[in-house]
Amino acid sequence: MLEKLYNEIEERKNDPKEGSYTTYLFDKGLDKILKKVGEEATEVVIAAKNDKEELVSETSDLLYHLLVLLVEKNITLDEINQELDSRVGKKSKISDRKEIKEY
Structure with a gap:
Protein backbone atom coordinates (compact mmCIF):
# COMPACT_ATOMS: atom_id res chain seq x y z
CA MET A 1 0.00 0.00 0.00
CA LEU A 2 2.82 2.44 0.79
CA GLU A 3 4.27 1.94 -2.68
CA LYS A 4 0.88 2.59 -4.28
CA LEU A 5 0.41 5.76 -2.23
CA TYR A 6 3.98 6.89 -2.97
CA ASN A 7 3.33 6.47 -6.70
CA GLU A 8 0.10 8.46 -6.47
CA ILE A 9 1.87 11.27 -4.60
CA GLU A 10 4.68 11.28 -7.14
CA GLU A 11 2.12 11.43 -9.95
CA ARG A 12 0.40 14.39 -8.25
CA LYS A 13 3.72 16.22 -8.02
CA ASN A 14 4.36 15.65 -11.72
CA ASP A 15 0.77 16.34 -12.77
CA PRO A 16 -0.78 18.76 -10.25
CA LYS A 17 -4.55 18.80 -9.82
CA GLU A 18 -6.33 21.96 -8.74
CA GLY A 19 -7.97 21.57 -5.34
CA SER A 20 -5.83 18.58 -4.37
CA TYR A 21 -4.36 18.61 -0.86
CA THR A 22 -1.20 16.92 -2.14
CA THR A 23 -0.82 19.60 -4.82
CA TYR A 24 -1.35 22.23 -2.12
CA LEU A 25 1.51 20.78 -0.07
CA PHE A 26 3.88 20.74 -3.04
CA ASP A 27 2.86 24.29 -3.99
CA LYS A 28 3.60 25.52 -0.45
CA GLY A 29 6.99 23.82 -0.49
CA LEU A 30 9.34 22.06 1.85
CA ASP A 31 8.69 24.21 4.93
CA LYS A 32 4.96 23.43 4.85
CA ILE A 33 5.61 19.72 4.29
CA LEU A 34 8.06 19.66 7.22
CA LYS A 35 5.57 21.49 9.43
CA LYS A 36 2.91 18.87 8.64
CA VAL A 37 5.32 15.98 9.32
CA GLY A 38 6.11 17.51 12.71
CA GLU A 39 2.45 18.08 13.55
CA GLU A 40 1.51 14.55 12.58
CA ALA A 41 4.40 13.03 14.53
CA THR A 42 3.22 14.89 17.62
CA GLU A 43 -0.33 13.68 17.04
CA ASN A 74 13.42 12.75 -4.57
CA ILE A 75 14.03 9.84 -2.21
CA THR A 76 12.59 6.55 -3.39
CA LEU A 77 11.05 3.81 -1.31
CA ASP A 78 13.80 1.54 -2.68
CA GLU A 79 16.36 3.76 -0.95
CA ILE A 80 14.45 3.49 2.32
CA ASN A 81 14.12 -0.29 1.90
CA GLN A 82 17.85 -0.61 1.20
CA GLU A 83 18.65 1.34 4.35
CA LEU A 84 16.31 -0.81 6.43
CA ASP A 85 17.71 -4.00 4.87
CA SER A 86 21.24 -2.87 5.79
CA ARG A 87 20.15 -2.74 9.42
CA VAL A 88 18.65 -6.22 9.62
CA GLY A 89 20.56 -8.44 12.00
CA LYS A 90 22.86 -5.68 13.22
CA LYS A 91 23.21 -5.36 16.91
CA SER A 92 23.52 -1.98 18.50
CA LYS A 93 24.62 -1.34 22.02
CA ILE A 94 22.41 0.65 24.31
CA SER A 95 25.53 2.51 25.37
CA ASP A 96 25.92 3.77 21.77
CA ARG A 97 22.53 5.48 21.91
CA LYS A 98 21.65 8.80 23.43
CA GLU A 99 19.77 8.48 26.68
CA ILE A 100 16.05 9.16 26.46
CA LYS A 101 15.00 11.19 29.43
CA GLU A 102 11.48 11.12 30.76
CA TYR A 103 10.05 14.41 31.92
Whole structure:
Protein backbone atom coordinates (compact mmCIF):
# COMPACT_ATOMS: atom_id res chain seq x y z
CA MET A 1 0.00 0.00 0.00
CA LEU A 2 2.82 2.44 0.79
CA GLU A 3 4.27 1.94 -2.68
CA LYS A 4 0.88 2.59 -4.28
CA LEU A 5 0.41 5.76 -2.23
CA TYR A 6 3.98 6.89 -2.97
CA ASN A 7 3.33 6.47 -6.70
CA GLU A 8 0.10 8.46 -6.47
CA ILE A 9 1.87 11.27 -4.60
CA GLU A 10 4.68 11.28 -7.14
CA GLU A 11 2.12 11.43 -9.95
CA ARG A 12 0.40 14.39 -8.25
CA LYS A 13 3.72 16.22 -8.02
CA ASN A 14 4.36 15.65 -11.72
CA ASP A 15 0.77 16.34 -12.77
CA PRO A 16 -0.78 18.76 -10.25
CA LYS A 17 -4.55 18.80 -9.82
CA GLU A 18 -6.33 21.96 -8.74
CA GLY A 19 -7.97 21.57 -5.34
CA SER A 20 -5.83 18.58 -4.37
CA TYR A 21 -4.36 18.61 -0.86
CA THR A 22 -1.20 16.92 -2.14
CA THR A 23 -0.82 19.60 -4.82
CA TYR A 24 -1.35 22.23 -2.12
CA LEU A 25 1.51 20.78 -0.07
CA PHE A 26 3.88 20.74 -3.04
CA ASP A 27 2.86 24.29 -3.99
CA LYS A 28 3.60 25.52 -0.45
CA GLY A 29 6.99 23.82 -0.49
CA LEU A 30 9.34 22.06 1.85
CA ASP A 31 8.69 24.21 4.93
CA LYS A 32 4.96 23.43 4.85
CA ILE A 33 5.61 19.72 4.29
CA LEU A 34 8.06 19.66 7.22
CA LYS A 35 5.57 21.49 9.43
CA LYS A 36 2.91 18.87 8.64
CA VAL A 37 5.32 15.98 9.32
CA GLY A 38 6.11 17.51 12.71
CA GLU A 39 2.45 18.08 13.55
CA GLU A 40 1.51 14.55 12.58
CA ALA A 41 4.40 13.03 14.53
CA THR A 42 3.22 14.89 17.62
CA GLU A 43 -0.33 13.68 17.04
CA VAL A 44 0.93 10.07 16.83
CA VAL A 45 2.59 10.46 20.22
CA ILE A 46 -0.60 11.84 21.75
CA ALA A 47 -2.75 9.19 20.10
CA ALA A 48 -0.53 6.44 21.48
CA LYS A 49 -1.64 7.53 24.93
CA ASN A 50 -5.30 7.36 23.93
CA ASP A 51 -6.81 4.57 21.87
CA LYS A 52 -5.97 2.21 19.04
CA GLU A 53 -8.31 3.74 16.44
CA GLU A 54 -6.84 7.19 16.95
CA LEU A 55 -3.31 5.80 16.76
CA VAL A 56 -4.07 4.00 13.49
CA SER A 57 -5.57 7.17 12.02
CA GLU A 58 -2.74 9.44 13.10
CA THR A 59 -0.08 6.95 11.99
CA SER A 60 -1.71 6.87 8.57
CA ASP A 61 -1.59 10.68 8.44
CA LEU A 62 2.08 10.66 9.41
CA LEU A 63 2.99 8.03 6.82
CA TYR A 64 1.21 10.01 4.11
CA HIS A 65 3.08 13.20 5.01
CA LEU A 66 6.39 11.33 5.22
CA LEU A 67 5.77 10.00 1.70
CA VAL A 68 5.06 13.54 0.48
CA LEU A 69 8.39 14.57 2.04
CA LEU A 70 10.24 11.70 0.36
CA VAL A 71 8.77 12.59 -3.03
CA GLU A 72 9.62 16.26 -2.49
CA LYS A 73 13.24 15.30 -1.71
CA ASN A 74 13.42 12.75 -4.57
CA ILE A 75 14.03 9.84 -2.21
CA THR A 76 12.59 6.55 -3.39
CA LEU A 77 11.05 3.81 -1.31
CA ASP A 78 13.80 1.54 -2.68
CA GLU A 79 16.36 3.76 -0.95
CA ILE A 80 14.45 3.49 2.32
CA ASN A 81 14.12 -0.29 1.90
CA GLN A 82 17.85 -0.61 1.20
CA GLU A 83 18.65 1.34 4.35
CA LEU A 84 16.31 -0.81 6.43
CA ASP A 85 17.71 -4.00 4.87
CA SER A 86 21.24 -2.87 5.79
CA ARG A 87 20.15 -2.74 9.42
CA VAL A 88 18.65 -6.22 9.62
CA GLY A 89 20.56 -8.44 12.00
CA LYS A 90 22.86 -5.68 13.22
CA LYS A 91 23.21 -5.36 16.91
CA SER A 92 23.52 -1.98 18.50
CA LYS A 93 24.62 -1.34 22.02
CA ILE A 94 22.41 0.65 24.31
CA SER A 95 25.53 2.51 25.37
CA ASP A 96 25.92 3.77 21.77
CA ARG A 97 22.53 5.48 21.91
CA LYS A 98 21.65 8.80 23.43
CA GLU A 99 19.77 8.48 26.68
CA ILE A 100 16.05 9.16 26.46
CA LYS A 101 15.00 11.19 29.43
CA GLU A 102 11.48 11.12 30.76
CA TYR A 103 10.05 14.41 31.92
